[in-house]
Amino acid sequence: EAQVTQNPRYLITVTGKKLTVTCSQNMNHEYMSWYRQDPGLGLRQIYYSMNVEVTDKGDVPEGYKVSRKEKRNFPLILESPSPNQTSLYFCASSLGTPGEHNEKLFFGSGTQLSVL
């Protein structure tokens, strides 16, 4: 089944403790992206990747890192999490750039992160 898989689904951590949220897609998509979702703010893009070893900042990249060593994986790294990073995080992927040739973005099920 074609899907975007992110783990964990729920995560509670403490300030300053490094964490990684994994994301994997099995559709051979070139484009992958991370979003955070906060009440009233919709989805805001953190980082995106056009292909292996190519990553770019989105609208809210501060406090986050990503890597794209393989096409299928796009982990989100919080080196020193802070309470303002408590949010619902979504990974997404598409064959090409969203909007180009009408490429559709497929989303994972989300990771609810709480930083105490």
Place this chain on the structure above:
Amino acid sequence: GENVGLHLPTLSVQEGDNSIINCAYSNSASDYFIWYKQESGKGPQFIIDIRSNMDKRQGQRVTVLLNKTVKHLSLQIAATQPGDSAVYFCAENNAGNMLTFGGGTRLMVKP
């Protein structure tokens, strides 16, 4: 992953009625628009899209209307069903490689 509804505009409709969800976008240069549906505990799912060279596009029970003059996008759902209850987001492509999402509207369908 619950969407917090307290800050979301909410549209409440009777089952069987038509629903219209509106969205104002920000960038007149945006050339591609999408509607997503997000059910409770799930990630957003693609519903329908439209390019800026069109003003209307129809899918199964859904229609998207684009008014570029006033930068307005709407999603019409015909014969709304309980399964349509969700949060709906519009998104615009205005920077080539990124989508910008609106804040979302919660649709509640009353049986």
